[in-house]
Amino acid sequence: MSMLHYVNVAIGFSLVMLLLSVVTGFAVQTWLYVLRTKSRAVGNGLVSLLEDIGFDNALATRQVNALLNKGSSIFGKKLGGALSRVSAFLLAGAPKHIGREEFVLLLLRKAVTDNELATKLGFTDETAATGKLQELEKAILEEEAKDPTLPAHVWRTNAMQATVPELASKIFARFDEVLDRVSEDVSGAGKVLGIVITLPLLLMCWPVDSFQLLNRLNNDQVLSAQLAEIAETTTPALQKAHEEFLRCQETNKNAPGVKLGCQQEHHAWQKIVHDTINSDVLGGLFGGEVTRDVNCSIPLTDKPIPFFEQCKRANLTPGIVVTWILVSLGSAFWLGLLHKVLGLRSELSNKLHAQREFRATSHR
Numbered sequence: 001m002s003m004l005h006y007v008n009v010a011i012g013f014s015l016v017m018l019l020l021s022v023v024t025g026f027a028v029q030t031w032l033y034v035l036r037t038k039s040r041a042v043g044n045g046l047v048s049l050l051e052d053i054g055f056d057n058a059l060a061t062r063q064v065n066a067l068l069n070k071g072s073s074i075f076g077k078k079l080g081g082a083l084s085r086v087s088a089f090l091l092a093g094a095p096k097h098i099g100r101e102e103f104v105l106l107l108l109r110k111a112v113t114d115n116e117l118a119t120k121l122g123f124t125d126e127t128a129a130t131g132k133l134q135e136l137e138k139a140i141l142e143e144e145a146k147d148p149t150l151p152a153h154v155w156r157t158n159a160m161q162a163t164v165p166e167l168a169s170k171i172f173a174r175f176d177e178v179l180d181r182v183s184e185d186v187s188g189a190g191k192v193l194g195i196v197i198t199l200p201l202l203l204m205c206w207p208v209d210s211f212q213l214l215n216r217l218n219n220d221q222v223l224s225a226q227l228a229e230i231a232e233t234t235t236p237a238l239q240k241a242h243e244e245f246l247r248c249q250e251t252n253k254n255a256p257g258v259k260l261g262c263q264q265e266h267h268a269w270q271k272i273v274h275d276t277i278n279s280d281v282l283g284g285l286f287g288g289e290v291t292r293d294v295n296c297s298i299p300l301t302d303k304p305i306p307f308f309e310q311c312k313r314a315n316l317t318p319g320i321v322v323t324w325i326l327v328s329l330g331s332a333f334w335l336g337l338l339h340k341v342l343g344l345r346s347e348l349s350n351k352l353h354a355q356r357e358f359r360a361t362s363h364r
């Protein structure tokens with residue numbers, strides 16, 4: 001077999017791993033949202049920020065909860081403290097994105113009715129905080145009148161630097177570092193969660209055995225060549241959709257003018273992956289023909305999973321374990337590898353074409 005065939009095998013295998021990493025990644029993102037992972041990480045980060053500027057932990061936690069967990073007070077009044085905490089977790093929680101100037105404004109507005117917070121922020125009492133807030137709001141309107149084309153956060157930042165420079169400098173100096181730590185914490189949680197849930201997903205939905213897949217691609221030159229062609233046509237679109245998806249994850253996708261675009265990019269990313277997986281060529285490579293006759297059970301026990309007593313999964317094989325490890329490397333890894341192997345394929349194809357042309361002309 002030619003070198004080009006083995007490159008096609010590598011491309012086909014990488015394409016399958018990429019698609020599996022994407023669909024399992026969607027599941028991870030869903031669970032991160034359900035568990036409010038980023039929201040809680042933002043809240044914890046803001047608590048640490050307040051601690052850095054002189055708040056004790058109890059006060060910082062109470063203030064952040066009061067500022068950001070807007071749904072809990074209703075349940076707290078009507079149903080008691082335990083349900084209040086549950087509602088704060090499920091219904092409210094800190095927003096996933098918050099600007100530094102927005103946080104300063106929230107603190108000032110809370111200080112108007114909270115004397116303890118007002119003194120911690122450097123004001124003599126609630127009245128002083130009220131006066132400063134009014135001064136700040138007036139300054140924001142003046143900044144807007146100066147240049148209405150600037151973003152709102154610029155008006156707020158300029159006004160804060162003029163009216164509450166000491167408070168603004170304390171918050172601004174630490175805010176970006178805090179959110180960087182939040183991003184690292186969420187990324188780490190996502191990786192751990194991805195490792196945990198990928199294997200069950202593979203066994204129940206996509207029981208792909210890496211050894212069997214490689215063997216099939218190696219023995220079927222037509223299939224591996226078809227997969228290489230599919231990879232060449234779909235990888236650019238996958239790369240663009242992936243980059244836009246990541247951009248939306250890193251920015252405030254709930255901001256006006258951003259939310260709709262991010263939703264469209266997310267749907268486009270899902271559609272490309274879904275259409276590719278369900279194409280005639282790739283459809284049979286994702287374990288659809290594998291028998292699922294093993295009862296799903298709680299790990300380390302034989303007890304069925306509550307509410308999923310009818311769940312069936314494929315038998316765990318060494319090849320599926322390898323797939324689990326490879327898929328856990330993430331979509332960014334497989335996209336990068338696909339680019340490199342596709343580049344190698346292009347070079348080999350050009351050399352083979354040049355050799356054929358040389359032989360054709362030499363025999364004339």
